[in-house]
C-alpha cells in the first residue's frame with residue numbers, strides 16, 4: 001500500500017485548482033495495482049478570496065459541485081482520497097470546513113468538520129486570522145475504517161490540540177490525516193515539531209499535506225508536507241514547491257511500538273471529552 005500527499009498552491013480559482021490536482025494525480029507514480037491513499041491540503045479547491053468562498057459555500061453536501069468533482073477524481077484515478085477541505089453551509093450562514101474520505105470508487109466513507117478555528121494573531125503580512133468569521137466549528141471526532149487501517153481526520157490548526165489526537169487514538173486511529181494551510185511564520189517555528197510530537201504521543205502515522213507558497217489574498221503558507229511514522233521518523237517530506245510526497249505504508253512496527261511503550265494504557269489522565277462551544 002502506498003501513501004501520497006499532494007502539496008498545492010491553491011488560489012481563489014476553483015477550476016484552476018481542480019485542474020492542478022488532476023494533473024498531479026495523473027502524474028503520480030504508482031506501484032502496479034497497489035492501493036493508493038492520497039491526501040490533499042486544506043482548502044485545496046478554494047483558498048483565500050472571501051467573495052469566491054461565499055459563492056461556493058454549498059447548500060448541502062449533496063449539492064456541492066466541489067464535492068462531486070473530488071469524488072470523480074477518486075474514481076477516475078482509482079485512489080482513496082482525503083479531500084481537505086470544502087465549505088459546507090451551516091445553519092447560521094457560515095460554513096463548516098469539512099474534509100471527506102472517498103474510496104477508489106468515489107463513494108464517501110466519512111467526513112470531518114474542523115473543530116478548532118484559527119482566530120489567531122501572527123506576525124506576518126496578514127497579522128489577524130479570523131477563521132470563525134466565515135466558518136462554524138464541528139462538534140465530533142471522526143475515525144474511519146479503510147483498507148489502510150483506521151484513519152483519524154483532523155485539519156491544520158487542530159494540530160495544536162493534543163487531546164483531539166488522544167481521542168482519535170482511543171477511538172482506534174492508526175493513521176491521522178491532516179490537510180493543512182499552516183502559515184509560513186508558524187510553520188517554520190512549529191510544524192515539524194508538532195507533527196512528530198503527535199505521531200510519537202499517539203503512535204500513529206501522521207499524513208500532513210500542506211499548502212505552499214504565496215496564496216491569494218497576500219497569504220503565505222509553509223509547505224513541508226510530510227509523512228511521519230509512529231516512532232516519529234519522517235518517512236518523506238517536500239519542503240518547498242508544488243508536487244507530491246510518497247511512502248509505502250508499512251504497519252509491521254505499529255503494534256511493536258504500542259506494546260513496547262504502552263502509553264495508551266499507562267496514561268493516568270481521564271479520557272478527553274469534547275466541550276461544545278456555540
Ligand SMILES: O=C(O)CNC(=O)[C@H](CS)NC(=O)CCC(=O)C(=O)O
Pocket residue numbers: 042043046047048118129130131156157160181182183186187
Ligand atoms: O481560509 C482558508 O481559505 C483556508 N484555511 C486556512 O488557511 C486555515 C484557517 S485561516 N489556516 C489555519 O488553520 C492555519 C493554522 C496555523 O498556521 C497554525 O496553527 O499555526
